[in-house]
Amino acid sequence: MDNLFDGIPAEIPAEILEVLLEAKNFRLERIVSRGQATPPGEWYDQDSHEWVVLLAGGAGLRFEGESDPKELHPGDFLLIPAHCRHRVEWTDPAQPTVWLALHYQP
């Protein structure tokens, strides 16, 4: 049986993105980061909706037009609507941050 917290290397020089499941209309990914953030000045602007849950570690997620990032702890989830510009301001440098992201078409 597979486990979401297995196969995480000690060193994570870049965000690790793995597709767990893909079907008509959606794609489920595991994302692992450790200290990574969206490069300064860059924003994600996606054609699909993204439902995301943080399962380990911690992160700061900022939406355009909001001054402060939302701080995510394990279990926190939210929906990022298509074309809602956002960025990851920070992820915990001291431990892996594990996310599940479900991308789907509007």
Add this chain to the structure above:
Amino acid sequence: MDNLFDGIPAEIPAEILEVLLEAKNFRLERIVSRGQATPPGEWYDQDSHEWVVLLAGGAGLRFEGESDPKELHPGDFLLIPAHCRHRVEWTDPAQPTVWLALHYQP
């Protein structure tokens, strides 16, 4: 922000099923149980595929034709194909067991 581990009552007399997200072709649920199991002799036989991950607690999941249940720990995930008969033999009676289940059409 919502959290998968919030809103869990101290007493769980019956499995709690909550739809988190529903879109064309899939439905995402949070399931919380505490000691519940599939009634003796009963099997789930579903028209849709189910990708499931256990996030807290523990459970025994048995597939028809297999003598022993698979023991699931936090982070364990697997795909239950449509019409693959299965049952939950047990869930941890000492703490809530929290699952995410993603049902989708073949």
